[in-house]
Every structure is written in C-alpha cells, then in structure tokens.
Amino acid sequence: MMAESEDALTIRHVAERLMKAHPQLDARLVQSSVQTAYEELRYARVRTYLPILMERRAKDLLPPDEATERHT
Numbered sequence: 001m002m003a004e005s006e007d008a009l010t011i012r013h014v015a016e017r018l019m020k021a022h023p024q025l026d027a028r029l030v031q032s033s034v035q036t037a038y039e040e041l042r043y044a045r046v047r048t049y050l051p052i053l054m055e056r057r058a059k060d061l062l063p064p065d066e067a068t069e070r071h072t
Contacts, residue, residue, distance in 0.1 A: 018030045
C-alpha cells in the first residue's frame with residue numbers, strides 16, 4: 001500500500017476530529033464536507049493553516065447541530 005499523501009492525511013484527521021465533535025452526524029456527510037473544504041482551499045499558498053481552515057469550512061457546510069439549536 002502506498003503511503004498517504006500529506007493532504008490525504010490532513011483530510012482524514014480533520015474528518016476524524018469533526019466526527020468526534022459531532023457523533024450524531026452521518027460520517028459520509030462529514031467526509032464530503034471536509035473534501036469540499038479541501039477542494040476550496042487546496043491551492044492556498046500558506047499550508048500551515050490548512051487543517052484549521054478546512055475544519056472551519058467543513059463545519060460551515062455541515063447542517064446545524066440540533067442539540068445546540070434547542071438550547072438557544
């Protein structure tokens with residue numbers, strides 16, 4: 001098996017973090033939002049902040065967390 005590229009690893013780590021933070025969400029939904037975030041940000045020149053930017057963008061793409069919505 002070929003080693004994962006740095007970007008593939010970043011995508012996987014961001015998806016795993018989001019799935020832990022939002023266990024009620026469908027894993028495929030989380031992964032597709034992370035993939036979309038990556039597609040939007042993949043040409044960024046400064047790669048240092050790519051994971052955090054991807055995580056924020058993916059969160060924006062996900063449906064609002066119903067649990068938090070109910071308490072407001």
